[in-house]
Amino acid sequence: MTPEQFALQTSEARARIGAEVGVRLAAAGVQSVRSPGLTLWYLEQFLTLADSSYLIEQIEHDRQPSTLLSDSPDEAFRTSDSCNLNRWDERVRAIDLRICELMGLEERSGETLQGQRYAPGQYFRTHHDFFHTDQSYWADQEKTGGQRTWTAMIFLNQPEAGGETAFEAAGLTVNPRTGMLLMWNNMDANGAPNLYAAHAGQTVQAGVKYIVTKWFREGNWF
Structure with a gap:
């Protein structure tokens, strides 16, 4: 799709979600970089x-080679291992609910936490977390909560070198810091997919990088 086509996918509901979460995070004293x-x-x-x-x-117990949600997946695009965590594990759910409470989003709108592991040399090329509605997978995703709005990512450790999360279009790069929660809206102020939210997991140069990611939908995921 072209940038113009993405810009036409506006949504008052998604715009409202984005604004409300931003106000809530600011009121909670969460730091931001713009x-x-x-x-x-x-x-x-x-x-x-x-x-x-x-x-x-x-993650170490359940990890498998990461997959891509795409009509034409490229095995060299994402080389990490990943797994869905047990949503109903008492300790995992407590962390999940803390994220929901902080952001003011319903538990039922959030996908299960996904754990990811990057060994030396592994990476995830530049991608969007929002769904591309011209892909065949969209019909199923539309039935299970629709578009992804917010992303919450937690760095579980700090590798010895590399592994930054780079938002190249936005000119922002985040270095992994153990225990740090990073959040962003995948929609723009009009509720349309935000191309500036494209990001990459840069190559880990030394050590191993672990993160967990939670995506929220505009509707109910479960």
């Missing part, structure tokens, strides 16, 4: 070392 096209919100030490270690253990 570029002309994107605002990143971050909270240091959101997770304790013990909780981070627990999630890393779950």
Whole structure:
């Protein structure tokens, strides 16, 4: 799709969600960094070392080669391992609910936390978290909550080198910091997909990088 076609996909409901979450995070004193096209919100030490270690253990136990939601997947596009965490694990759910409470979003609109592991040399090329409605997968996603609005990502550790999250179009790069929660809106102020939210998991140069990611939908995911 062209930028013009994305810009036409406006939504009052998605615009309202974006505005309400932004107001809530600001009122909670969550720090932010802004570029002309994107605002990143971050909270240091959101997770304790013990909780981070627990999630890393779950990822190591269940990880599989990461997949892509695309009509033409490229195996070289995303080279990490990943897994869905057990949503009903008491400790995992407590973390999940803390994210929902902080952002003011309903638990039922949030997808299950996904754990991701990047070994040295692994990466995730530039991509969007929102769904491309011209892809065949959209029909199913539309029935299960619709478009992805917000993303919440927690860095579980800090690799020795590399592994930054780079929002190249927005001119912003985030270095992994253990326990830090990073959040952004995948929609623009009009509720249309925001191309400035494109990001990449840059290559890990040394050590191993662990993160968990939670995506929220405009409707009810479950």
